[in-house]
Amino acid sequence: MLTARGIGLIGRSSSGRLPLASRVLVFQTLRYSSKTPFPLSSKEIEEQRRIEKLPKWQQWGHYFKSEKFKKSMTVYYVAGFGAMCIAFYYYMRDRYYEDKQISHVRKKYQADPKSLSEYEYLMLKSIGSDKLRPKEEKKYRIYQMMRKEFRRKHIMDKDIMFEPSPEELDEWYSKQPRISIKKAPVLDEPIDEKSSANKFTNAENPHIVPAEDTTDFYEAKAQAYDDEIKWEERGMFLGKRRRWLMKQLKGDVLEVACGTGRNIPYLYTDRISSITFIDSARNMVEIARKKFKEAYPNFKKAAFAVGKAEDLVKLAGDDSKAIKYDTIVEAFGLCAHEDPVKALKNMASLLKPGGRIVLLEHGRSTWQFVNNHLDFRSEKRMKTWACRWNLEIGELVDEAGLDITYEKRVHLGSTWMLICKRPEDPINSDEKPFINKLMGTEPQSISRG
């Protein structure tokens, strides 16, 4: 077919203009060779050329504003709606199977709690009022991944139940690609057995530097500590978190690893009966003492002690005469302890019945890219701040055998705000799940007997 340019080459007059007959021919040829009934006008061609010269992103902008795009949107809407329907169908199908399985497990539980497998127990616990412990939560997440694959494979078998054993889960998990830690957590082992410490990720993470006694570091750092840390803390708006921490205090209070007393400005003395500050570095305690006296000169029930969190039980006296506390609080201390699990266990044994341990700590994040950074800089952090900032705090609490009644994570999940209790203590009315508060019922615990 002739093109406009081809025609332009024939029959041009000396003045450069086409004779009328040729112009009619060009017009007709353009009209028939064009996809639209009328060819582009010279203005439109100019506009097109102008757009072609623009950077790619501006060309896309013009495209999105054009009529052509608006017309094609119908196709995109229909395709998007179709994709959403498919996703919705898969989601609802998954919910349907899960519901079926839940009622199957509930029946099993009513008949004989001991008959529940580990997965079934975790499933019931997760939908009930009990909070899964950090280790349990991780394991349950792995079971859920396995369940999704199981459902894909048994797409047509409506009645088949997902009933994996821990061994099957282990085998499946170890075969998954791109998982650096191949062992799924082991739940049923006694928590305080030394061997269990080697089975979870803090021990398996090669980027966590070995624990050490950081007392000498903080003795030397004490004078400069506040000046050096304040900008990091201001940047993270940590004041707000410290205020939350101190709002939780009541009765007789012990602050472990008090440092230079950075929590003191947020203390509500009218809510507490007494407060004891302890830290392994004497120089840090001295600064805290001065700060406290300046801030609350009339509050006389304050004590200051030098000692390690790992020796708390010894320091508090033997069991019959031991001093006990309503609230034990610690901020950014677990990262600096030689044995954070022992420190937490000690705190638990110094609690009065119904007492709480309130923690504000930094550790592993919920985001992998943050964890990569924490791991990468872990040695540097240890050198500059004597702090192991990539510890999985939930695991430490779990290993210490404590229950978590409140958990909030901020700063991309790397700052942990936790309230913990001993398993034998009941939960308070304000800690009950919303549904129990609403119905005035007691939360039911799931137990395999």
Ligand SMILES: C[S@@+](CC[C@H](N)C(=O)[O-])C[C@H]1O[C@@H](n2cnc3c(N)ncnc32)[C@H](O)[C@@H]1O
């Ligand atoms: C990062 S500073 C935190 C200080 C303070 N809690 C705050 O929020 O600013 C860690 C503190 O833990 C103290 N510490 C380290 N190991 C300890 C231990 N085993 N027992 C008690 N305190 C310890 C250090 O002396 C230091 O004051």
